[in-house]
Amino acid sequence: MEDDTLYGRxxxxxxxxxxxxxxxxxxxxxxxxHSFKDILSAVDALANFxxxxxxxxxxxxxxxxxxxPEWPIVFxxxxxxxxxxxxxxxxxxxxxxxxxxxxxxxxxxxxxxQDFPRPLLVERVVAVESDEFKKIIAGPQEPxxxxxxxxxxxxxxxxxxxxxxxxGDPKGAMLSHRNFLSNSDSLYKMNLGSHNDRVFSxxxxxQNYSLTVTTILPLTIGANVIYPGSLxxxxxxxxxxxxxxxxxxxxxxIYHMFYRGILDQIEKLPFFVKLSVNVLTEVLxxxxxxxxxxxxxxxxxxxxxxxxxxxxxxxxxxxRLNREIAIGLAKFGLQVLEGYGLSETSPVLTLNPxxxxxxxxxxxAIPDVEVRILKKNKKGFGxxxxxxxxxxxxxxxxPDLTAEVIRDGWxxxxxxxxxxxxGHLFLSGRKKDLIVLSWGGNIHPQEVExxxxxxxxxxxxxxxxxxxxxxxxxxxxxxxxxxxxxxxLKKHGEKNIRDVLKKxxxxxxxxxxxxxxxxxxxxxxxxxxxxxxxxxxxYLVRERYESEIRAQEKHAAKTGKLSKEDTELLLRxxxxxxxxFLKEHTKLENINPDDSLELDxxxxxxxRKDLATGLEKTLNxxxxxxxxxxxxxxxxxxxxxxx
Numbered sequence: 300m301e302d303d304t305l306y307g308r309x310x311x312x313x314x315x316x317x318x319x320x321x322x323x324x325x326x327x328x329x330x331x332x333h334s335f336k337d338i339l340s341a342v343d344a345l346a347n348f349x350x351x352x353x354x355x356x357x358x359x360x361x362x363x364x365x366x367x368p369e370w371p372i373v374f375x376x377x378x379x380x381x382x383x384x385x386x387x388x389x390x391x392x393x394x395x396x397x398x399x400x401x402x403x404x405x406x407x408x409x410x411x412x413q414d415f416p417r418p419l420l421v422e423r424v425v426a427v428e429s430d431e432f433k434k435i436i437a438g439p440q441e442p443x444x445x446x447x448x449x450x451x452x453x454x455x456x457x458x459x460x461x462x463x464x465x466x467g468d469p470k471g472a473m474l475s476h477r478n479f480l481s482n483s484d485s486l487y488k489m490n491l492g493s494h495n496d497r498v499f500s501x502x503x504x505x506q507n508y509s510l511t512v513t514t515i516l517p518l519t520i521g522a523n524v525i526y527p528g529s530l531x532x533x534x535x536x537x538x539x540x541x542x543x544x545x546x547x548x549x550x551x552x553i554y555h556m557f558y559r560g561i562l563d564q565i566e567k568l569p570f571f572v573k574l575s576v577n578v579l580t581e582v583l584x585x586x587x588x589x590x591x592x593x594x595x596x597x598x599x600x601x602x603x604x605x606x607x608x609x610x611x612x613x614x615x616x617x618x619r620l621n622r623e624i625a626i627g628l629a630k631f632g633l634q635v636l637e638g639y640g641l642s643e644t645s646p647v648l649t650l651n652p653x654x655x656x657x658x659x660x661x662x663x664a665i666p667d668v669e670v671r672i673l674k675k676n677k678k679g680f681g682x683x684x685x686x687x688x689x690x691x692x693x694x695x696x697x698p699d700l701t702a703e704v705i706r707d708g709w710x711x712x713x714x715x716x717x718x719x720x721x722g723h724l725f726l727s728g729r730k731k732d733l734i735v736l737s738w739g740g741n742i743h744p745q746e747v748e749x750x751x752x753x754x755x756x757x758x759x760x761x762x763x764x765x766x767x768x769x770x771x772x773x774x775x776x777x778x779x780x781x782x783x784x785x786x787x788l789k790k791h792g793e794k795n796i797r798d799v800l801k802k803x804x805x806x807x808x809x810x811x812x813x814x815x816x817x818x819x820x821x822x823x824x825x826x827x828x829x830x831x832x833x834x835x836x837x838y839l840v841r842e843r844y845e846s847e848i849r850a851q852e853k854h855a856a857k858t859g860k861l862s863k864e865d866t867e868l869l870l871r872x873x874x875x876x877x878x879x880f881l882k883e884h885t886k887l888e889n890i891n892p893d894d895s896l897e898l899d900x901x902x903x904x905x906x907r908k909d910l911a912t913g914l915e916k917t918l919n920x921x922x923x924x925x926x927x928x929x930x931x932x933x934x935x936x937x938x939x940x941x942x
Contacts, residue, residue, distance in 0.1 A: 303453040304476045306342075306379035308519040313339035316494060316521035322368045323497075325528040325538050333368050335521070338375075341436035345376035348435045352423070354406060356381030356450065359459070361405040361421070362505075363387035363396075366526040369427040370504050371514050372436065373409045378476065381451045384458045385471070386505035390904055392812040393418075399461055402469040403695070453477040459695050460507050460642045462741060471695035472643045474507065481688035482645040483516040485665040489652055491546075491636075494521030497609070499544035501527060501535055501553070507646045508616050513548045530905070531912035532556055536605060543607035550617040551624070552737040552905070554635060558624045561602050561631050584630040591654075595632035602631060612636055612653060616646075618735045619726060622659045629658065637661050639724060641712060642741075643704070644668075645689040648712075649724045660723035661716075671709075672718055679717040680727055684709045732837060734764050737775050740814050744837065747777065747815050755803045756787035759827045761840045762817065765848050776818040776903060778848060780840055782827060797822050805895050809931045813904035818897050821847050865892045865934065873918060874937045880917045881933065884910065892934035900933070914940060 302308055313321070313335040321335040354360065360377045362384060364370050377384050385403045387396065393416075400408075400418045408418060413426040425432055457479060459471040486492060500513035517524050527538035539547070565573055576598075583595040596603060603610070612634040615625075620637045628635050638650035639661035648670055651662035664670040668687035675681040690710045693701035704711045713733070716726045734742040744762040752760050759782040764775040783796055791799050800822060808816045821844050828836040828843070861869070868874055869892070881890050885900050896902045902910055911927040918940070926939030 303480065304378070304451050305457055305479060305515065306375050306451070308480060309375050310339060312519050312521045319521065320523045321518060322371070322524050322526065323542060324368050324526045330541070338368070338372060341372045342375045342379065344436045344438045345372060346379045347439055347441070349376060349382065349407070350380055354380060354382055358382045359385050359403045359405040361385040361387050361400070361403070361408045363389055363391070363408065363410050364427065365389050365411070366500050366504055368526070371518060378457045379451070381455060383456050386458065386460055386510070388503055388505045390813050392810070395812055398469050403459060403471065451476070456692060462642050470697060470700060473692040473695050474645055475692055478645040478689050478691060479511060479515055481667060482511050482647055483519060485667050485689070486512065486516055486647065487520060488666040489650065492516050492520050492522060496522040496546050497525055497542065497544045498522055498546045498548065499525045499527070499539060499542065500548065501530065502548065502550065506617070507642055508640065509548065511645060511647070512614060529908065529912065531908040533909065533912050539607045540605055543609045545609050545611045547610055547613040549613060549615060550737065551615060551620045554613070554615055554620060554624055554628060555737070557633070558627050561599070564602065580630050587629070593632050595630060599631045614638060616640065618737050625658045639726065643691045643710060644685060645691070648685050657721070657723045660725050662724065663722040670718070670724060672716065680715055683712045683714045683716045683724070685712060686710065736764060742777065742815060747817065750811060751779070751804065751807050751817065754807045755800065756784045758782045758784045761827050761835050761837060763837050763841045765841065765845070777816070779817045779820040780823050780827065780844055781820050782823050788824070801898060804898065805931060808897060816897050818901065818903060819848065861892070868892060868934065868937060873941055876917055877914065877937050877940060880913060884913055890933060892932065892937070894933045896930060896932065896936065
């Protein structure tokens, strides 16, 4: 029975590989290494502490941490006593957290810093960087109740992963020990894991794509997990070069970064050398397709060494990978296996196998999972449904929603696709309105629309994903079409309406979870197209305004005079350096103190990681993370950096 639980499986691996490294973690430019014996000791000590604190089977424990050793320590300690882990994204705002905790009634909340405010209804907040926590995990490991893990069953809920937040009703997928382990076992059967692997974990562990593939799977088979500490592009690349991973798990945005990095290096070559490389690349790709060998790996050995030089394969999930990038990376000798899944399916449903990869598809059904197409059209497309031991138990306290998506044992994904004769799945879109951005984030557009419309004078608003056009934006971002209320339009006039709405949008964005902020908007004076039932035709809005989005590529310079305060601000040496860096970083000529980091400069929540790293280099000193994370405008950024 113990082998069928998360803790039992981890303990078995930890005892077998006791002295081998379980986790490598980089903090403040220094690597630390933790053996399986160290992690198991900390897990048992924390489990003992939680039991003494009165935590019992079924109690909820929340984790809001970046990827670091304490994450799996808290996770395995919690599930070992039958508690249920509630994952919280480190970017989640207060309002969304309050809704999540009101629904889940978590008793204990693990965070990074001691000064983190205690959310409503939570009994205790524990900071993993506190002396208290360090004493806890160094404490007694023998439980007062030695049978506690024996009372945990494979079908008990191990984790609740919420799929919506701020203004909508929280919807938490309940995943059991069996769900997680069956998914992990399926990947292992595809030869995608070995105790000799070093798995690079860069995606937030609150997503079960990252949790299952980069933590549960490797730590239950004796492999090494690598947490790079910082998420900036430069830090990730440096950490890869130093740690030499064999497996990398990412989202399309990261592979876009890899691809652009290699292309940029080729562009710097002399013309005839570049021409030779391009021709040879095509020839070697042809050899790879025919023979299955990978000669391009040697040609681009320098690029591979920048990624550690030991990668066996990469996995891409969370969003669709651009086929051009997939082919481009294959030409450069990288093996990127694209897959597909959802939070509700623990999460992997399909994956391209190492020996049977088909670029453009999201692979074949993994072992022990069935995938079918429901109600196919003439071209073979229909709704994707799935069945297997990885399908969730249901939505927490929402039997009504559970009944909608699980019928006769089959989970309705809401996605549309087709399966070819070889069993490969191809995606074409979604039946639902869920937006999946290139970094893997799932956004419910109605939730974002309600949050903005509650504080903006809008008659209608439509949020959708669109190709990024300006600043440092890459791939797709959130855009909106805004229809102002007639009385507001009458008061301000068409000429000034955009500037007025922009100020209101900045105000709302400051209070939004960072990854749910709108990055650009268009003002429309026409009603939005709707169905006969009154639902916005989101796809039609996107098509109608695509040309206007592209027209907003250039950043408009401010023509108004600077205030006395801003003039004095820009005279400071640090401010001049920051503005100069931003101009180079964003490729924009005109940058003003009042510019929004999102709406004007195109710096999204992931872009802030690179921004922080770049500013530290420019100013040659450490910068408080909050100075960059909490800045809404360039003015906020300058003031935050200076304090």
